[in-house]
Amino acid sequence: MSTFILPNSKPEVPVNLTSDLNKDQLLSFPAFNTWIHTLQHSLSTQHNESHTFHSTPYKLRKIDIQSVDFFGGQRVGFIKLRTEISNDDGEKLPGSVFLRGGSVGMMLILQPDDVPESTEDEKHVILTVQPRIPAGSLALAELPAGMLDDSGTFSGGAAKEIQEETGLRIPAQDLISMTDLALPKASSDEDEHLQQGVYPSPGGCDEFIPLFLWQKRIPREQMRRWQGKLTGLRDQGEKITLLLCPLEDVWKVGGRDAKVLAGWALYEGLRKEGRI
Known part of the structure; x- marks a missing residue:
């Protein structure tokens, strides 16, 4: 298993990969990119004083890739992952995600x-x-x-x-x-x-x-x-x-x-x- 830091993440988010998936494969998977960009933007909206979570904002702390299914050789099809998203009070949000993308x-x-x-x-x-x-x-x-x-x-x-x-x-x-x-x-x-x-x-x-x-x-x-x-x-x-x-x-x-x-x-x- 290897680990890398998610690009443009603040705080830095370690991503733990499975042995059959590498960094380039994950970062080129359209479903992962759409999901992480959407999530990061939604987390950024907590800076607004009217946001429900403004006083104790949640942050993405870690991503663990749990499994991957490949289609037709080495094309990533599905990914199962678990995130750690919590605020500074230690409160967590459910973070199990099955990535497959849109249709x-x-x-x-x-x-x-x-x-x-x-x-x-x-x-x-x-x-x-x-x-x-x-x-x-x-x-x-x-x-x-x-x-x-x-x-x-x-x-x-x-x-x-x-x-x-x-x-x-x-x-x-x-x-x-x-x-x-x-x-x-x-x-x-x-x-x-x-x-x-x-x-x-x-x-x-x-x-x-x-x-x-x-x-x-x-x-x-x-x-x-x-x-x-x-x-x-x-x-x-x-x-x-x-x-x-x-x-x-x-x-x-x-x-x-x-x-x-x-x-x-x-x-x-x-x-x-x-x-x-």
Whole structure:
């Protein structure tokens, strides 16, 4: 195990590494950089006299890397770490963190094109159904999730499956960021600079998920064909299947997925305010 001092840390923060992770790998891991910069900025806001912790501010004292998972050889995928954050009175904040970084969720809504555009009638949401071993499930219904790649396109396993099964390719210029519309942004350096996304498990994980909306009107016959095709289970061996769920039922059908509930709540809130 080796140790180094976290760059630009005051007081100096020792970082204890595992034997399979070096300093350069950690400091080049995007999730670590996003997390530590966000945390350091939030700690700096305690100098404001109106801050709850101003009189006895908390400081980051130490970071212990506990384990690392590598993807495809030596690319860091996940990191589990423990921090020591305390004030001068010896009071500590919980500091176990699972680092995995952000992703994006997509609320993809289809509506027959013979329905008036101004109504919510017959809208359906595309859900993915796939194994989620951390949840102990082989068939969890959820909003499609992935990344926005360098070409500005929604990418990943769910995006590939949607394109293969429906021919729908979702370009970035057609997306509406519901989290950007709904969530307040930091207005000054006195505010915490959190990511513009939903944090599904902030008590233990850094993951943040911007939620995007994409709506498309399609011929009713095509909608009917897709509804029958996508809802049914397909050949053995497919890891992801698609489900067309009525919009009014999505909070129940996909209610075990935080992305579904957050996406539905953002959509309904923004719609009622006339912002989408």
